Amino acid sequence: MKIYTKTGDTGETALYGGTRVSKSSARVECYGNIDELNSFIGVAKAQVSDESILNQLKKIQFDLFTVGSEAATPADKLTLANGNSRLTLIISDKEIEELEVWMDEMEEKLEPLQYFILPGGGSGATAFHVARTVCRRAERSLVFLNLSEEMRPELIKYLNRLSDYLFVLSR
Numbered sequence: 001m002k003i004y005t006k007t008g009d010t011g012e013t014a015l016y017g018g019t020r021v022s023k024s025s026a027r028v029e030c031y032g033n034i035d036e037l038n039s040f041i042g043v044a045k046a047q048v049s050d051e052s053i054l055n056q057l058k059k060i061q062f063d064l065f066t067v068g069s070e071a072a073t074p075a076d077k078l079t080l081a082n083g084n085s086r087l088t089l090i091i092s093d094k095e096i097e098e099l100e101v102w103m104d105e106m107e108e109k110l111e112p113l114q115y116f117i118l119p120g121g122g123s124g125a126t127a128f129h130v131a132r133t134v135c136r137r138a139e140r141s142l143v144f145l146n147l148s149e150e151m152r153p154e155l156i157k158y159l160n161r162l163s164d165y166l167f168v169l170s171r
Helices: 026-045 051-072 093-107 123-148 153-170
Strands: 012-014 020-022
Antiparallel strands (some): 012 020
């Protein structure tokens, strides 16, 4: 099977269920930003040697596939006839709380914040600052999508908390 299909050559793409939409749509922009975030986390992860942090980042990358899948699926395709979600994995308060626990553990080892932090430092810190700002963009695009099509609040909360987590890692 070839990787190219030529079906997107006119600036459209297919959503789950086959609906064709412009690649400039809020939905495509949103899940594209989430995909970009996942890639930037991969770049930042390459700078990490701590096994615990690596495992956290791997879990986050899988979670972002889940966020992206839901953002890419029109609401009328999300629910089965029996009322259950078509998606087998969804982001819940559990994943949000997991990020909070990880942040709390890291912050216990850091000096309290007293000033704004300039993005920079070593290559690892810089990579996490970039991932953090890409996360903020993904969050904004999800909020924008939410204006026209209601998204589950857990998705917005997750990206908001994830940007905080990435900030803590940048320190």
